[in-house]
Amino acid sequence: MRRISIFGVTGSIGEQTVDLVTRAGGPAAFDTVAVTGGRNVARLAAIARALQAEIAVCADEALLPDLRAALDGSGIEAAAGSAAIAEAADRPADWIMSAIVGAAGLVPGLRALQHGTTLALANKESLVTAGQLLLSTAAEQGARILPVDSEHSAIFQALAAEPMAAVERIILTASGGALRDWPIERLAQATVAEALAHPNWAMGQRITIDSASMFNKALEVIETREYFGVDPDRIEVIIHPESIIHSMVGFRDGALMAHMGAPDMRHSIGYALNWPDRLDLPVRRLDLAQLAQLTFRAPEPGRYPALTLCREVMRLRGLAGAAFNAAKEIALDHFLAGSIGFMDMSGVVEDTLDALSSCPGLEKPVITLEDVLAMDHLARVRAAEAAGRRAKGRG
Numbered sequence: 001m002r003r004i005s006i007f008g009v010t011g012s013i014g015e016q017t018v019d020l021v022t023r024a025g026g027p028a029a030f031d032t033v034a035v036t037g038g039r040n041v042a043r044l045a046a047i048a049r050a051l052q053a054e055i056a057v058c059a060d061e062a063l064l065p066d067l068r069a070a071l072d073g074s075g076i077e078a079a080a081g082s083a084a085i086a087e088a089a090d091r092p093a094d095w096i097m098s099a100i101v102g103a104a105g106l107v108p109g110l111r112a113l114q115h116g117t118t119l120a121l122a123n124k125e126s127l128v129t130a131g132q133l134l135l136s137t138a139a140e141q142g143a144r145i146l147p148v149d150s151e152h153s154a155i156f157q158a159l160a161a162e163p164m165a166a167v168e169r170i171i172l173t174a175s176g177g178a179l180r181d182w183p184i185e186r187l188a189q190a191t192v193a194e195a196l197a198h199p200n201w202a203m204g205q206r207i208t209i210d211s212a213s214m215f216n217k218a219l220e221v222i223e224t225r226e227y228f229g230v231d232p233d234r235i236e237v238i239i240h241p242e243s244i245i246h247s248m249v250g251f252r253d254g255a256l257m258a259h260m261g262a263p264d265m266r267h268s269i270g271y272a273l274n275w276p277d278r279l280d281l282p283v284r285r286l287d288l289a290q291l292a293q294l295t296f297r298a299p300e301p302g303r304y305p306a307l308t309l310c311r312e313v314m315r316l317r318g319l320a321g322a323a324f325n326a327a328k329e330i331a332l333d334h335f336l337a338g339s340i341g342f343m344d345m346s347g348v349v350e351d352t353l354d355a356l357s358s359c360p361g362l363e364k365p366v367i368t369l370e371d372v373l374a375m376d377h378l379a380r381v382r383a384a385e386a387a388g389r390r391a392k393g394r395g
């Protein structure tokens, strides 16, 4: 039986992975090694019991007594803290779902690859912060990274029978997010609740706000560059409000191959879970006559400064991705806390990249985990300062 672990099991991607594992038969179909969560220990323990996991780990050390109590009598081990989450990735497994949100997902994913484990990667932040490191580790260990992000799963599937030499361009589709039809001058006033009203996808809070600002798409452009090794000039973004086409690959003969389906992450999660096979999945089938039309429009740069910023990050490479992601995470924390406005998020990221521009190592060609973690820390400090200045300016 295949041994699997699910990191970030209590989140949106984690729960959808549990749904598919459960539909496949749960403990009768998979040996679950580790499940990890952040703070929701009641749900973490319930999933661990249902899947009969060996160990459940929560990120918050203060919640270990609660997790132990919730697992009492089950025989399932309990642990807590980021080191314990990383150690859970050392436990032998065949397949690991990486669905922790943010840069916290990097170390467990890297540890899994160091053991040669197949990594189903939803945590795009790992590729943005340390793409070279993840890919070189996977290559050294003969481990496979299977993309779970819907766009990258779509591209991966379109490329299954084609060499990269045949690729002319990659077109990432974007819904445009909750505020796509707002007048640009109103965006600065957008509230958290307004930015959370995603038109098509039900996702975690952070990625949903990132979708509205298109920081999500900016991360995905970098993710595409890292994962598929394509030149940034060959990566395009198009707004496709229906989110039916999940991305497209353009080939040198002019053909465009589009991956279509209902906006349901269980497709790309299930594809990665069953790969290299294609098995039945419980996703809605498209009724094209009912859909009738698919529409597209170019993103306006003034509405989505993140899409411009990611181009500079790709020009710099090295540790710029780690700085960009960390600054974005801090800017998002401040927006969620109400201390800065919606459009200040891109301002904070831009200020942080400017403040770090003379930093030795930003363009370092070969990066280590220590380099990445140091840059992540420094960028968080600079971004907090930048957010503080903007908060004062508002007050």
Ligand SMILES: NC(=O)C1=CN([C@@H]2O[C@H](COP(=O)(O)OP(=O)(O)OC[C@H]3O[C@@H](n4cnc5c(N)ncnc54)[C@H](OP(=O)(O)O)[C@@H]3O)[C@@H](O)[C@H]2O)C=CC1
Residues within 6 Å of the ligand: 007, 008, 009, 010, 011, 012, 013, 014, 036, 037, 038, 039, 040, 041, 059, 085, 098, 099, 100, 101, 102, 104, 122, 123, 124, 125, 148, 149, 150, 201, 202, 203, 204, 205, 206, 207, 265
């Ligand atoms: N949701 C989606 O449809 C998509 C998501 N992704 C990517 O997948 C990843 C997960 O997204 P999503 O499921 O939406 O996020 P959620 O916020 O729904 O879930 C995040 C998960 O990570 C856990 N977590 C939070 N902080 C930490 C931490 N510091 N250390 C360890 N675990 C932590 C949470 O635990 P708890 O809740 O218990 O606190 C939860 O299990 C992200 O990288 C996102 O960009 C990509 C494409 C689509």
Ligand SMILES: CC(=O)[C@@H](O)[C@H](O)COP(=O)(O)O
Residues within 6 Å of the ligand: 149, 150, 151, 173, 174, 175, 176, 177, 201, 207, 210, 211, 212, 216, 217, 265
């Ligand atoms: C489902 C998924 O992969 C998300 O990353 C999605 O891309 C979010 O939607 P938009 O970023 O297109 O709004």
Ligand SMILES: [Mn+2]
Residues within 6 Å of the ligand: 149, 150, 151, 220
């Ligand atoms: Mn995506």
